[in-house]
Amino acid sequence: MTQLAEIVGNQSLVKGIPLSEEEGIGALTLGSFLKEVSTRYADREAAVMRTGDSAQRWSYQDLWNDSVRLARALVAKGVTKGTRVGILATNRYEFLTSTFGTALAGGVATTMNTFSTAAELEILLESSACSVLLFERKVLKKDFADILIELEPQLKSCAPGELRSRKFPFLRHLSMMDSESGEGGIEGWEAFQACADETPMALIDSILENVVPADPGVLFFSSGSTGKPKGILSAHRGVCLQMWRWRQWLQFGDDVRSWSANGFFFSGNFAWALGSTLSAGGSMILQPTFQAEEALSLIEQEKVTFIAAWPHQWAQLTDAKNWNDVDLSSLVYIDKNSPVAAHPTVNSNWVDAQKAYGNTETFTISSMFPANTPDDIAAGTHGIPVAGNTFKIVDPLTGEIKPIGESGEIAVKGPTLMLNYIGIPMDDVLDDEGFFRTGDGGFFDERGRLHWEGRINDIIKTGGANVSPVEIDIVLAKCPGVKVTKTVGVPDELLGEIVVSCIVPVDGAEITEDQVRNFAKEKLAAFKVPRRVLFFAEDELEMTGSAKVKAKELIEQAVQRLAAEKT
Template sequence: MSTTPTLPAIVRGAPLEDEPGLGSLTLPGFLREVTETFSEREVLTMQVDSEIVRWTYADLWERAIEVAQALRSTGLGKDGRVGVLMTNRPEWLSAVFGTSLAGGVAVTLSTFSTPAELDHLLKVSSVSVLLFEGQVLKQNFAEILTDLEPRIATAAPGALRSSKYPFLRHLAAVSDTTPADRSSDGSIESWPTFLARGVNESREEVEACAATTAPSDTAVLFFSSGSTSKPKGILSAHRGVAIQMWRFRRMYDLSPEDNVRCWSANGFFWSGNFGMALGSTLASGGSLVLQRTFDADEALLLMDAEKVNFPVAWPHQWAALEASPNWGSVDLSSMRFVDFNTPIAKHKTVSTIYFEPGHAYGNTETFTISTCFPANTPDEEIAGSSGIPLPGNSVKIVDALTGATLRIGERGEICVKGPTLMLGYVGTPLMETLDAEGFFHTGDGGYLDDSGRLFWEGRLTDIIKTGGANVSPLEVDEVILGLPGVKVTRTVGVPHETLGEVVVSCIVPQDSATLDPEAIRTLIKEKLASYKVPRHVLFFSDNEISMTGSAKIKTDELRNLASTRIDTTHW
């Protein structure tokens, strides 16, 4: 792939039909294909108290069929939306794949959601069935849901009628401690009772329904923080999701002979982990070593006991693992597919040399990567870039103000299109999202070189990426502005060695107001997920905050000011 500096900054990948390793391009087809290929192999394991749960690929297929039958018994039809609010556990997989087998759309919801956030997600997603985990750490979602809609506590199963959530009819909760003699709590069914709904549903009809699914049909609804203060719902087609699941296997250079055993600390409700960890593992016939919530000590013990060879985590989690008390005593010699630059690769028991495909660029809107280099690509070929366009994809660089296509080497806004591009945002016509050529304008800045490589240089928007998660500063600022004594607030991302960025809120208090940083953080924690809570709350005077001519705060100058105010040596 080559261009010259005189050409427009547009680069196209190879034709999609030339991409090796792609299989069925629907989620039901993907699951059927890997089940037929790896039937009796272990697909997942999870420790529950003193017991260890292990499923084969055949087990996952059967459990997904059970969920699909139960969903059909609720009246779920084509394109019906099913919310899945769970940590990484076996039922998450059976719920999502079961939804696809029933012809529905899986709506993946973050277990980090606060009550206010969950309220928004339920309203926007229009789910008719909600499958959720009753208790996640200190979050009791059964209580949260009944607080949000008291009718849930009194309505019979399947009989919920709510003007607040007008489409929601059925709720079922999975729990490791559900009493055997309780089949329901108001309209919330236990998991066994929910599955029992489907015993009279035809298996043949479920499989026939799955067989009618087309690659262009809607598969999933994921949420991502964007330029607005609320998470945006992003609809993706089966083709886009399936392409990335098969593709990540190739990018990580995994094969059935590798006996992949993948541990990940991150939720499958984020598209990156869905593709990277879940997709590549299942596509290569591997096994997922599940951990519901991240605990460094427990994670290391799991890696040792389950002979994990493919760990997927974010930088701050690597740092937590290295700082764990049992770091020096565990045996991690099974590690193979772990980047040379992570602490685990430097563990005294690890001898592998592997370079993961980390030189990539993507968005939730493209269901992860648009450009990438595969694992073990030489540094001289990567040259510090974020990869080249993947098959079927096109990338162009435009002037962010005029939309005019720039020239090779010129810096501007990154725009992408291709077969994994979203079907659209919930509630927004696609024509308002794409330009006349069908490109999605990402809000990120960068340039293309004359070898077709993309260089990502940061966001033109102000979204903060901390620990692998996106945080909308507008969402944080909306909460802060509701607090007494706050005159002006702007939340920014300040560079951090392991998290990428940390959330920092900069506040100008009202005249004579006395504000306490920790009190503000505590109040925000009640409204927003933990990763959105500012690590630092800083106070400034009016004359310290630079404004534009239109009375907008100059974010870059404020970010630099905040960086100098903070003593980074104590992070």
């Protein structure tokens, strides 16, 4: 059989092609990326937002002009090279202009999850040290202006730009992108941008020339085993490489019209959905929050050719009331084996680029087989290293490299690897050879293909999001009636894993599953709230020598409990 990637000796040390041999890569800073695509595709439609029967549309030239205007306002507000600009928004046009505007001003776009509770947002603001926060006020039932004022009461009485907070000492300017009226120290959107004329365009041009690919470009957050979100700082080069690559991996033509309601504040969706579309000169059909019936209508009305959705959303789409009434024949880039491809109006032979592996730390994909790779090459594997990447499989304890075919911990390094976790020295993160130890288990076969086997650590991957069980247990430990709590991921066909909290109640306490879940809802984002809560006697839990609950055995017990409920 043909070897597909370079294997060094008989060790599990496997390399992708040299970065210099990769084709189809353009500008490598976010500002230059936008300039390149907006120049190349100036009059094409870049984004669409529908409200009822009306639609607002923006061209690539509009996207450039509006991003430049925001950049000029940010510079007038004091943003300079390396300044962090928080962006708290759903998939709306202003997310795009805020992100690219920050890059054009020399700043670091710092994306924040709109599922965040007040407690989680407080952590994000404190750890990110952003100087500017651009946010969407109303997201479903949340009012982020009210939440921010609750976190920092000074905002209610101070004037815009005059916030001097001990809790958020770097935060100076806040603006609501979905409101023209301000409140206290929070400005409306137009008022915030009104100072753009104070910054000459020549200065933006100069900033663009003086931001280099190695500079920090974005700060994304991912759940970690410490129980708090990890801030992952990435260089412009890593982000842009992935944005150019995704178009090639998906084999998009210039006809692509993409829909996704997954937040662009997730690195995966930023590179996968947004990057692939813009690098192809396509149109992004924006839906701020996922509503299945509305999504199907958007796909039909806007002649969507590609949907970036997670499996649990596919199920909601096929179960939607209007599933049998819509025409989805525009879908060209839809995996022929997906539930959506079973719609009677869809005729697809396309196979998605799903045989892949990656992490937020590598700004998504680090090994990949592109779309339409034959099954005899890709089946059952997670790709080969992408250009410039080197993998090794090591013994988790000794760090020694395993022979080909033997399982161990996946370690990787390459051009998209993060600059660092904020607040953590890199020598605490990388090994002596500069590899990032992922905490995931797997092996390479004799053809250089990666086989991912699951995680050595406890991070739960549910519906495309990473969830820290430690973070959940910290919250549930404060729930009345809870003595011991251990949260695990239980395999699930739809979501990959579901979050299950296993609890030992305080002796004599009467506590219900609904009580625990309702307590969690007050403190945690919706996707972190346990889908199920199971109760155990203390002697039912197997413990380690250091008095920790054995996760593997507990998962098996949880699986058995849940299976028994179905019989």
